[in-house]
Amino acid sequence: MKTYYIGADVHNNNTELAIEHSGNIVCRRSVPTTIPAIKEVLASVALCAISSNENVFKCYYERMIYEGMIPSNARHAVARKMLTVNCFGGPVIILFPL
Secondary structure (H helix, E strand, C coil): CCEEEEEEEECCCEEEEEEEECCEEEEEEEEECCHHHHHHHHHHHHHHHHHCCCCHHHHHHHHHHHCCCCHHHHHHHHHHHHHHHCCCCCCEEEEEEC
């Protein structure tokens, strides 16, 4: 199981996002610092996490579906959960195994 870290560094006009694995940056993206742009990135990361092998976010998503939540709302819940995993000041670091 691989572990990736996603970091976000927020500036006035843009937000720098980077995915890191084993000390190497796998992907880097700059998006406007707007709610729709950041939301789109988080939604795609959440979709990637729930489509991969077993991990805590996939289990959380499956539990939401099992409890009767519609899939789109469950994906949004996963994206929100990813933001709350480790959000204690400084850059946001999201940890998810693939």
